Amino acid sequence: MDAVVAAVRCRPLTTLERDSGCRNAIEFLPQTNQVLVARERAFSLNHVYSEDATQKEIYDTLVDPVVEKVMKGFTACVMAYGQTGSGKTYTMGTKVKAPTPGIVQKALERIFSSSGNFEVHVSFLEVYKEEVLDLLSPEKKKMHLVEFKPVGLTLKKTGTMEVALSEMEKGLKNRHVGATNANLHSSRSHAVFTIHFSNLTEDGRCSSKLYLVDLAGSESVSEMSGDTRKEGVMINKGLLQLGNVMSALSSSDHVPYRNSALTTVLKDTLSPQNYVVLIACISPLETDASMTVNSLQFASRVRSIKGNPEAGLLIKQRNPIMTPFKVPSNFKRAVNSTIATPGSHGKVTRPVLRPFNNTFSSPGTPRVNQKKQENLWPTSTPFLTAKPLCADPTPILKVNAGRSVKRRSSSEWDSLNISSSTIIDATATQVKAQAEVNQTSLVQNAENETWLRSVIADVIREELRNTFLSQTRVQDGLSPPKQPRRSARLSMARQEGPSFFEHDGNTTIMSSSPKEKKIVTNSEVSQSNPVRKSIGPVRRSTRLSVAPKPLYFADSPVKQNLKVTKQTKKAARLSTRLSMLPKATSGNAQSHMNNYVLEILQSGNIKKLQSLPTIGPKTAVIISNHSLLHGPIKSFKDLVNVRGLSVNFRKRFLWANNIILEDDLDETASS
Numbered sequence: 001m002d003a004v005v006a007a008v009r010c011r012p013l014t015t016l017e018r019d020s021g022c023r024n025a026i027e028f029l030p031q032t033n034q035v036l037v038a039r040e041r042a043f044s045l046n047h048v049y050s051e052d053a054t055q056k057e058i059y060d061t062l063v064d065p066v067v068e069k070v071m072k073g074f075t076a077c078v079m080a081y082g083q084t085g086s087g088k089t090y091t092m093g094t095k096v097k098a099p100t101p102g103i104v105q106k107a108l109e110r111i112f113s114s115s116g117n118f119e120v121h122v123s124f125l126e127v128y129k130e131e132v133l134d135l136l137s138p139e140k141k142k143m144h145l146v147e148f149k150p151v152g153l154t155l156k157k158t159g160t161m162e163v164a165l166s167e168m169e170k171g172l173k174n175r176h177v178g179a180t181n182a183n184l185h186s187s188r189s190h191a192v193f194t195i196h197f198s199n200l201t202e203d204g205r206c207s208s209k210l211y212l213v214d215l216a217g218s219e220s221v222s223e224m225s226g227d228t229r230k231e232g233v234m235i236n237k238g239l240l241q242l243g244n245v246m247s248a249l250s251s252s253d254h255v256p257y258r259n260s261a262l263t264t265v266l267k268d269t270l271s272p273q274n275y276v277v278l279i280a281c282i283s284p285l286e287t288d289a290s291m292t293v294n295s296l297q298f299a300s301r302v303r304s305i306k307g308n309p310e311a312g313l314l315i316k317q318r319n320p321i322m323t324p325f326k327v328p329s330n331f332k333r334a335v336n337s338t339i340a341t342p343g344s345h346g347k348v349t350r351p352v353l354r355p356f357n358n359t360f361s362s363p364g365t366p367r368v369n370q371k372k373q374e375n376l377w378p379t380s381t382p383f384l385t386a387k388p389l390c391a392d393p394t395p396i397l398k399v400n401a402g403r404s405v406k407r408r409s410s411s412e413w414d415s416l417n418i419s420s421s422t423i424i425d426a427t428a429t430q431v432k433a434q435a436e437v438n439q440t441s442l443v444q445n446a447e448n449e450t451w452l453r454s455v456i457a458d459v460i461r462e463e464l465r466n467t468f469l470s471q472t473r474v475q476d477g478l479s480p481p482k483q484p485r486r487s488a489r490l491s492m493a494r495q496e497g498p499s500f501f502e503h504d505g506n507t508t509i510m511s512s513s514p515k516e517k518k519i520v521t522n523s524e525v526s527q528s529n530p531v532r533k534s535i536g537p538v539r540r541s542t543r544l545s546v547a548p549k550p551l552y553f554a555d556s557p558v559k560q561n562l563k564v565t566k567q568t569k570k571a572a573r574l575s576t577r578l579s580m581l582p583k584a585t586s587g588n589a590q591s592h593m594n595n596y597v598l599e600i601l602q603s604g605n606i607k608k609l610q611s612l613p614t615i616g617p618k619t620a621v622i623i624s625n626h627s628l629l630h631g632p633i634k635s636f637k638d639l640v641n642v643r644g645l646s647v648n649f650r651k652r653f654l655w656a657n658n659i660i661l662e663d664d665l666d667e668t669a670s671s
C-alpha cells in the first residue's frame, strides 16, 4: 500500500437542499479515480467516494490497511479535511452518539478484536485558538508543548472497545462546538484522538500510534463577526500551516512544524516515514465549488508526498535507545524562552551563559519569573549557567560538558570580600560582552572558569561598592542614587564607545572610552591576566552592541528616530508597487490604466494577480478559482460577486490601483 494516500468523499445533498432546487456540481470518474468540479476542474486522487459510499466501504478500503500497519509497529495518521459542514465529523465518527459508526469506532473494533498480547491507551486533545487542551482531563487543562509533545497529556488505559469509546465521548463533551451558517453543530477546534498501541512480544515492547484527526472546517471569515470570526481566523491559520507542512514534505524543504499548534502536535506523525491518509470531505453544492476546489488542491498536494515508512521502522529498530534527554518541562520552557533570540523559534543547542538573570534578556523575549527558576537547575544540563546572584551570596557556577557542578567554598568567597547577599543588577556592558565572548571557549577550556570567576567577582565588588555608597547616602539622609534603566545604560555605553576590549589576533585594544584607547600586546595581556590569552576574537554582535553610533546618523537626525514598523514597511511596499504601475494623468491614460488592471484580473493568473496592490496569495487563489468556475471577471463591478472577498475589497482595490470609474464619479457627484 502507498505510504501517503489522499482520497475524496462527497456528502449527499440534504433534503432541504434538494427541495430548494440545489444542484450537484460534483461528478466522479471512478475508473480513473478522478473527480470533476462544476465540469471545469478535474482532480486525480488515490480514491474517490461518491455520495453513495458507506462508512464501511471507506473504512475497509482506506483505513483498515493502515490499522493493520499500526498493529505491526508503524505510526499512522488518518485526517478528515474540508470545509465546514462537509461531513468530516460524520466520517471520523467523532460525535457523541454518532448515528453510524465512523473510522474511530471501526478502528477500535478492529484492534480489540485481534488476538495477541497488547495494551491500548487512548488520549484526546483539541487545538482551539492555537491552544492545546486535554479533553480527557476533568478540568480540560491547557497544555504546553515541549519538544513537539504536549506535556502531561492524559493517557487512559483501555481494555475493551466500549471503555475506549466512553473515554472518547467524555472528551467530546469537552470539545468546542458552535453554530455556523453551514452547520448547526460545527466543530470549532481540531480534535486529535490518539490510539497508543503497545505490542508485548517476547522480544520486548513495540509501540506505535494511530492519530485520528477531525480537523475544524476551513471557512471564509469575511461573512463572520465577533468570536466566530476570531475562531475562523485561528482555524484557517492552523489549516494554512498544515498546507505549508504538506507542501514542504512533498518538496523536501525545511518543514515548518513549529508555525502552528496543530502542526506541532502532529509533527510525530506528519512525516514520510509514517502512513498518512487524508480524506478530503467535500460538499456537492455548486455554491461551495470554490471551497471544494481548495480542499481538492490540498488533497492533491498531500498525494504528491513520497513516503517510505518501512525505512522509518528500520531506523526505529536500529536505534532502540532513542530516549530523549529528560529535564523538567518547566525548566526547558524557562530556558528556551529566556535565551531565544528574536525571530528564532528553535531549541537552543549552544552553551549559554546567563550570569545575571533577566538583565541581558534579548529584545522581545519574555522575562522569566525568577521564583519559578529557583531549584530548576538539573545537575547535568547542556547549558553553562550561573544561578541568579540576587538570592544567594554564594552563587553557583555550573560548567557543563561532563563536568560536575562546582560550588564555591565560603572561604573562597571570603577571600573575595563578599560579606552579605546583595541584589546584583549587572549594569556593566563589560560583563555582557565578556560573557558572550567567552560562551564557547569557556565550555571548552577549563582555565577560563577561573577567569570568569574573577570577572563575576569584579562585578560583585563593584556592586557592593555601589550598594555601600547608596546605603551611606541613605544613612546620611540623602536619597539613594537612581539606577538608570537598562536601555539608557546600553545607549550610554554605546555612546561612550567600546568599554571593553577588542582582539585582533596580535593586539588587544583595551579602553574605557574612545578618548583613552590603549593598545597592548598579547604578551602584556597574558602577563596581567594569563587566562585572557586563550580568548578568541570578539563576536560581531558584541562589537556592534558596544560600538559608537554610526556617523551618518549625525547628518540625518530624523533617520535616527525613524522606527521601521510593520506599517511603514507595508506602506513602502505599496508605494513601490504603485510606482511600477503606469500613472493615469489624463482621461485617456486613465482608461488605459483601467484596462491594464482589468486585463490582469481577467487573466486569472495567480502570479500576475499578485503583482497588483491589495492582492495577496490567498485573494489571488480566490479570484483565479472564481474565473475558472464562472468565467473571467468582466468588469470591476464583478469583484463584489466573488465569493470569499470582503465587502470592502472592491473599494480598497480600486483605490490602491489608482482606478477611477466614471460610474463611481457620477455616484460621488450625486451624493
Ligand SMILES: Nc1ncnc2c1ncn2[C@@H]1O[C@H](COP(=O)(O)OP(=O)(O)OP(=O)(O)O)[C@@H](O)[C@H]1O
Pocket: 010, 011, 012, 051, 082, 083, 084, 085, 086, 087, 088, 089, 090, 091, 183, 185, 186, 187, 188, 215, 216, 217, 218, 281
Ligand atoms: N456521507 C454522509 N451521509 C449522510 N449524511 C452526512 C454525510 N456527511 C455528512 N452528513 C451530514 O451532514 C451534516 C454535517 O456533517 P458534519 O457535522 O460531519 O460536518 P463537518 O465537516 O464535521 O462540519 P464542521 O467542520 O462544521 O464540524 C451532518 O448532519 C451529517 O450527518
